[in-house]
Amino acid sequence: MRPISPPTWSRFDARLLQSYAVQRVKLAFVATAVEMYVPEAGRRGIDLLVTAGSVRYLEVKVCPVRQGPGIAFIPRPSSHGTPAPYMALVLFDDWMDPAPYLIPPEVVAGGSAPFTTHFYRGVSDPPEATIDLTREGLAALEPYRLERVVDGWRRADGP
Numbered sequence: 001m002r003p004i005s006p007p008t009w010s011r012f013d014a015r016l017l018q019s020y021a022v023q024r025v026k027l028a029f030v031a032t033a034v035e036m037y038v039p040e041a042g043r044r045g046i047d048l049l050v051t052a053g054s055v056r057y058l059e060v061k062v063c064p065v066r067q068g069p070g071i072a073f074i075p076r077p078s079s080h081g082t083p084a085p086y087m088a089l090v091l092f093d094d095w096m097d098p099a100p101y102l103i104p105p106e107v108v109a110g111g112s113a114p115f116t117t118h119f120y121r122g123v124s125d126p127p128e129a130t131i132d133l134t135r136e137g138l139a140a141l142e143p144y145r146l147e148r149v150v151d152g153w154r155r156a157d158g159p
């Protein structure tokens with residue numbers, strides 16, 4: 001039987017890509033033996049709750065991004081007085097398996113590479129964030145591969 005090759009992700013609409021990204025992240029957590037839960041609908045846009053260490057639970061927001069030249073906008077973290085969620089960034093490149101990354105909220109909010117924050121004068125909303133999808137930007141993402149982050153949790157018993 002011939003192996004199934006990854007599809008052309010550029011043909012997927014945004015809703016279908018989001019659904020596939022959530023499933024891909026779930027699969028990655030299962031492969032690393034991390035417990036996860038799906039919260040009730042409407043919970044601030046949180047897609048998953050995962051265990052990190054012995055007692056801590058983390059909220060995870062899944063964010064699919066089509067890989068291509070330049071930059072991509074990523075959703076702003078919700079500011080309801082609770083800590084920002086971790087971002088499970090899933091990069092989709094045509095004919096490649098999607099690559100999941102797990103990025104702490106302080107990395108995204110801090111604007112460190114490959115993320116950039118944009119403040120707009122006179123706007124009270126949180127800053128807008130972009131991700132650099134150039135070769136250098138993608139290299140800066142490598143420490144945040146989901147499997148590497150989970151391995152780090154195991155060594156330190158939590159984030």
